[in-house]
Amino acid sequence: MAIKKALGIDIGGTKILYSVLDANGNILSEIKKRPTPKSAEEIISVLKSIIEEYYDEIDVIGLSSAGAVNLENTMVLSSTPNLPKGYNSIDFSMLSDKKVFVENDANCAVWAEYKSGAAKGYNTVLMATIGTGIGGGLVYNGQLFRGSTGNALEVGSMKIFADKRQKCTCGRYDCWESYASGTGLKNCAKIGALSYPEFKTSMLKDKKPEEITTYDITDGVEKGDAFCQKTFEQWQEYMFVGLVSLTDIFNPDCIVISGGMCEFVDIENLQTKINNESVVTSVTVKLAQTKNNAGMIGAGLLALQ
Numbered sequence: 001m002a003i004k005k006a007l008g009i010d011i012g013g014t015k016i017l018y019s020v021l022d023a024n025g026n027i028l029s030e031i032k033k034r035p036t037p038k039s040a041e042e043i044i045s046v047l048k049s050i051i052e053e054y055y056d057e058i059d060v061i062g063l064s065s066a067g068a069v070n071l072e073n074t075m076v077l078s079s080t081p082n083l084p085k086g087y088n089s090i091d092f093s094m095l096s097d098k099k100v101f102v103e104n105d106a107n108c109a110v111w112a113e114y115k116s117g118a119a120k121g122y123n124t125v126l127m128a129t130i131g132t133g134i135g136g137g138l139v140y141n142g143q144l145f146r147g148s149t150g151n152a153l154e155v156g157s158m159k160i161f162a163d164k165r166q167k168c169t170c171g172r173y174d175c176w177e178s179y180a181s182g183t184g185l186k187n188c189a190k191i192g193a194l195s196y197p198e199f200k201t202s203m204l205k206d207k208k209p210e211e212i213t214t215y216d217i218t219d220g221v222e223k224g225d226a227f228c229q230k231t232f233e234q235w236q237e238y239m240f241v242g243l244v245s246l247t248d249i250f251n252p253d254c255i256v257i258s259g260g261m262c263e264f265v266d267i268e269n270l271q272t273k274i275n276n277e278s279v280v281t282s283v284t285v286k287l288a289q290t291k292n293n294a295g296m297i298g299a300g301l302l303a304l305q
């Protein structure tokens, strides 16, 4: 029997990334990119032309997208502001006579890490993707955990305080992602600039607190700036607080974290702290390996399931 192949396509807010994959997550063709069109109709026609390009060599098509995906894995019911109007009425199964499977990007990412990345060989894998917000995914006993409507693991929306300290971009207060994401790091810097004495001698001292970027902080951490280090410590503490709760709830044997700023996180220390505080058995913490290809690889692999 011929080896089954999938076309993995990652529909991002600015670009569409795609390539052909095998069932082990090996990338078999050049990874190509196209800009994400501004209308739903154009997205459909771009996806059709990508599928057409590889039609003869593939068995299935897997799509990764932001937003909540229906239980049938055919539609994205609520999308993000980055994707155009009408996107949530696209029936992706109509794109081809071959199987087309769509899944949420964070779910695709955890599946990619579980099957071919940092969490290969583990059984219950929790992933947190630290970007502007925080996305989450869980593989439970070798299966993707989707919840009753496919929206499980919205970990970024987990509340961590009850006394309305900080407004989140979603309009509510004190979501974990308003403290432990990229936006969260900026919030930590803004608050720290007003309260840490180290700010007065920091390389960032002439910046307005609200104008400090995540790059400013990680750059300062690398250069040994005391204010940036203290701010980054505080941010890591928020990351730890969320991850230890999630560890107690799901009892994973592996936690994978991803996102640009995670390169600076002290993974070993994070793992030690989680294991010291968690009430469940020990967990291994790792950095993601599939990175920018996570959505594309995970979508392709899920479509082959």
Ligand SMILES: [Zn+2]
Pocket: 156, 157, 168, 169, 170, 171, 172, 175, 177, 178
């Ligand atoms: Zn929120």
